[in-house]
Amino acid sequence: MEWFLELNTEDQEFVKQLVLSSGSLKQLAKIYDVSYPTVRTRLNMVIQTINLIDSKQANSFEGRIMKMVIAEKISLDVAKEIISDYREANK
Incomplete structure (x- = not known):
């Protein structure tokens, strides 16, 4: 779970809100008052960050x-x- 600790505070909060909204990007868009594509883009960025952290840790x-x-x-x-x-x- 070290990957979570390496995320910046904003990304940690985003992941928290994603979990609390049961993974619903539509609900997350409402929480942040942004469009679905904006949430999807943000999620893709967080995923890329996690993959980068994982690859560093794996090596x-x-x-x-x-x-x-x-x-x-x-x-x-x-x-x-x-x-x-x-x-x-x-x-």
């Missing part, structure tokens, strides 16, 4: 460790410890 050391957790090669607790040690060593 990072931490991303590779998390892939090992997903593949059940290591436990989440072990992954957290490895990442914590890595961050400490790279300060």
